[in-house]
Amino acid sequence: MKLILLGAPGAGKGTQAEILCKELNVPTVSTGNILRAAIKNGTPTGLKAKTFMDAGRLVPDEVIIGIISERLAELDCANGYILDGVPRTIAQAEALERAGIRFDSVISIEITDEAIMERMSGRRVCEACGASYHMVAVPPKTEGVCDKCGGSLTQRKDDEPETVKARLTVYHKETEPLKAFYAERGLLKKVENQASVEETSQAILHALGR
Numbered sequence: 166m167k168l169i170l171l172g173a174p175g176a177g178k179g180t181q182a183e184i185l186c187k188e189l190n191v192p193t194v195s196t197g198n199i200l201r202a203a204i205k206n207g208t209p210t211g212l213k214a215k216t217f218m219d220a221g222r223l224v225p226d227e228v229i230i231g232i233i234s235e236r237l238a239e240l241d242c243a244n245g246y247i248l249d250g251v252p253r254t255i256a257q258a259e260a261l262e263r264a265g266i267r268f269d270s271v272i273s274i275e276i277t278d279e280a281i282m283e284r285m286s287g288r289r290v291c292e293a294c295g296a297s298y299h300m301v302a303v304p305p306k307t308e309g310v311c312d313k314c315g316g317s318l319t320q321r322k323d324d325e326p327e328t329v330k331a332r333l334t335v336y337h338k339e340t341e342p343l344k345a346f347y348a349e350r351g352l353l354k355k356v357e358n359q360a361s362v363e364e365t366s367q368a369i370l371h372a373l374g375r
């Protein structure tokens with residue numbers, strides 16, 4: 166299963182990807198998580214990406230295309246993958262196509278900007294492993310501590326309200342056109358965000374015919 170998860174920042178792509186990768190038995194590839202790890206490790210890619218990310222802007226396509234091509238060439242991606250947060254521009258989608266990378270389905274998680282703004286204020290991310298939580302919807306067992314690895318949970322700098330607004334503007338301008346791009350290829354499936362994480366996962370699996 167080669168899958169793309171599309172959706173606004175905060176639509177729940179990361180959370181759904183973590184659930185779906187267990188159901189479908191394929192790895193999740195999140196460019197956001199790869200970039201955050203690069204920043205933490207102080208790599209040249211991380212240094213380049215940080216100013217864009219902190220401002221809620223997109224990291225340049227050539228950086229992303231390099232990262233994703235390398236990651237998808239790794240052995241664990243041989244049988245499939247779930248892409249979370251990539252492609253995010255038509256240029257990235259075209260680059261993937263040119264590289265011969267094909268997909269079985271593209272799921273777009275549909276949610277309003279208002280719901281996103283409300284939701285983002287509660288999001289917390291593990292500094293160590295990148296797992297995401299929500300103070301109300303998906304709380305960790307112990308406040309501030311990752312259930313999976315014991316790392317500490319923090320609010321992402323780019324989840325602050327002004328940055329979220331900027332990211333939504335970028336999403337509508339740069340990323341939303343991908344829906345038409347993949348609809349033309351017969352791959353797009355729209356799934357409405359549901360009241361709970363589990364119901365949204367079920368809706369996605371249903372759309373995938375599972």
Ligand code: AMP
Pocket residue numbers: 174196197198200217218219221222223224225229249250251252253254257323332
């Ligand atoms: P995410 O964790 O997917 O919300 O990504 C966080 C930030 O990383 C974004 O706001 C961008 O600055 C950057 N980023 C992640 N993936 C991409 C991508 N495919 N293209 C450009 N920038 C990206």
